[in-house]
Amino acid sequence: MAVYECPGCHYRYDEEKGDEHEGYPPSTLFDNLPEDFTCPDCGVRYKEDFVVLKRVDEESSSL
Amino acid sequence: MTTYTLQHPDKGLISYTDKKRYLWLSSVFMPIFPMLGILAYFATGSEWTLGIPLFFSYVIIPFLDWGIGSDENNPPEELVPQLEEDRYYRILTYITVPMHFIVLIAIAWFVGTHDLSVPALLATAITAGSYSGLGINTAHEMGHKKTALERWLAKIVLAVPAYGHFCIEHNRGHHTEVATPEDPASSRLGESIYKFALREIPGAFFRGWNQEKTRLERQGLSAWHWKNDILQSYAISAVLQLGLIYAFGWIMIPFLAVHNVWAWFQLTSANYIEHYGLLRSKEEGGRYERCQPHHSWNANYIFSNIVLFHLERHSDHHANPTRRYQCLRNFDDLPELPNGYYGMYMIAYVPWLWYKVMDKRVLALPHINGDLSKVNIDPDKRDEIYARFGGGQAPTAAAA
Numbered sequence: 080m081a082v083y084e085c086p087g088c089h090y091r092y093d094e095e096k097g098d099e100h101e102g103y104p105p106s107t108l109f110d111n112l113p114e115d116f117t118c119p120d121c122g123v124r125y126k127e128d129f130v131v132l133k134r135v136d137e138e139s140s141s142l
Numbered sequence: 143m144t145t146y147t148l149q150h151p152d153k154g155l156i157s158y159t160d161k162k163r164y165l166w167l168s169s170v171f172m173p174i175f176p177m178l179g180i181l182a183y184f185a186t187g188s189e190w191t192l193g194i195p196l197f198f199s200y201v202i203i204p205f206l207d208w209g210i211g212s213d214e215n216n217p218p219e220e221l222v223p224q225l226e227e228d229r230y231y232r233i234l235t236y237i238t239v240p241m242h243f244i245v246l247i248a249i250a251w252f253v254g255t256h257d258l259s260v261p262a263l264l265a266t267a268i269t270a271g272s273y274s275g276l277g278i279n280t281a282h283e284m285g286h287k288k289t290a291l292e293r294w295l296a297k298i299v300l301a302v303p304a305y306g307h308f309c310i311e312h313n314r315g316h317h318t319e320v321a322t323p324e325d326p327a328s329s330r331l332g333e334s335i336y337k338f339a340l341r342e343i344p345g346a347f348f349r350g351w352n353q354e355k356t357r358l359e360r361q362g363l364s365a366w367h368w369k370n371d372i373l374q375s376y377a378i379s380a381v382l383q384l385g386l387i388y389a390f391g392w393i394m395i396p397f398l399a400v401h402n403v404w405a406w407f408q409l410t411s412a413n414y415i416e417h418y419g420l421l422r423s424k425e426e427g428g429r430y431e432r433c434q435p436h437h438s439w440n441a442n443y444i445f446s447n448i449v450l451f452h453l454e455r456h457s458d459h460h461a462n463p464t465r466r467y468q469c470l471r472n473f474d475d476l477p478e479l480p481n482g483y484y485g486m487y488m489i490a491y492v493p494w495l496w497y498k499v500m501d502k503r504v505l506a507l508p509h510i511n512g513d514l515s516k517v518n519i520d521p522d523k524r525d526e527i528y529a530r531f532g533g534g535q536a537p538t539a540a541a542a
Contacts, residue, residue, distance in 0.1 A: 088464040090288075102360025120288060121463045122317030123433050 083109050083129040088121035091132065146217075146224040158221045160468060162213075163230070165448045170234050172449040173241040173276055176269045180252050189262040195269045204485030207443035213472065222469045231468040232292070235283055235451065239295050242277040242302045246270060246401070247386070253397050254390025263393075267400035274303040274401060275408025276450075283451045285309030286463050297375040301382055303405030306375025311350025316413075317463050321420040321437040322430055323518055331419035331504055332523030334493035339410045411487045415439060415479065416456050419504035421518040435461050436509050439479050442472045446482030454483055477507055505531055 080094045097103040101119050103112065109129070116126040147157040175195055182191035217225055249270040253263060277299045285296035285308070300306045319325035326345025329338045354372050355365035363369060387394040420437050422430040441454035455470035457477070479486050480499065490496045510516045514535055519527055528537045
């Protein structure tokens, strides 16, 4: 699970929480968002522009 | 007057005082300006006075923009976060929301209780529509923000001109596809405003509806579910406008029809002038380049900006859509309109004059420099435009 951020407006997509308003349930991976996903807040940045803010993988979360 | 300061590690002390801080009250009170025409009617008994607000918007404001000129205020980028956090500015937008309701209800009362000639009725309905068009501008400012309150207020104020799909279609559609041939809200070189209106108004509606339908389907809901943001705003419109018909009679039907269409046409007018002829280039892989400041026409005129919540600093808005109005910046070397929005609307309503003023400006932009392959051209006018401006360039299908 990871948190991704739009570099333009700082919208955050947290894979653990998903984005209910956008219709992405909790645990929806960023990779599984539609390929034409654009930032829901600014509409300027594409999916590939998003940067990983925090990554919590299975191993470290189980420690 | 509040001064914002920051001790910058390289640049030293940076400070900024917003000299327009209290001038922004003009954006709050602009929606009640149409009431002056009605007050003058009561004072004089002459129906001619009902044209005062339209005369002010479309004649006086362009002269004020020409006479007062450009806005030299520009907040330093480093102080934008402080300016964003100053709640004074957003409170002004909150207050503007009920203004739009008050104005429409007051004008409807006037129309419903006075025996007006048809020209006076038409002028009053257009005046009401013109100022409810400003409601779309108020919604535009708030609909781009991230707080639930501002997004709700945007939906509520959009109910006044019955344009509840605007924020969805604008934020998700227009901002993503701006300055491309696919965008119904970006005008093309050689396209008149009237032809554009017939593409933009239905195109924006269907794009907004489809986007909301897709969002709800991801949640497993029908497009007709009450959570549909567009339907929520339309429901408020229905209560408001049916209430006006109930209260003031059948005269409200033609009045509201003209009011609504003129309000929508104000948005059409803004969209028409904001991106005329501008085109984002395609990158390898087929995607368009990210929106840059030179993909919007800017108008840095102080007067019309203070009555429009800085809408005319449009280049920075499209590059940073969630940025609040008080923080929008001007830059050198932007595509710059030769007058403010109201003056440019008047020019746009006369297509041959618009082409005369604007086509050469599009082609002279530094990133275009006469290269028609970098211009968003009306496909129906492609051959004609290449013949006139091409200088031997072969027509391409890039923007078809």
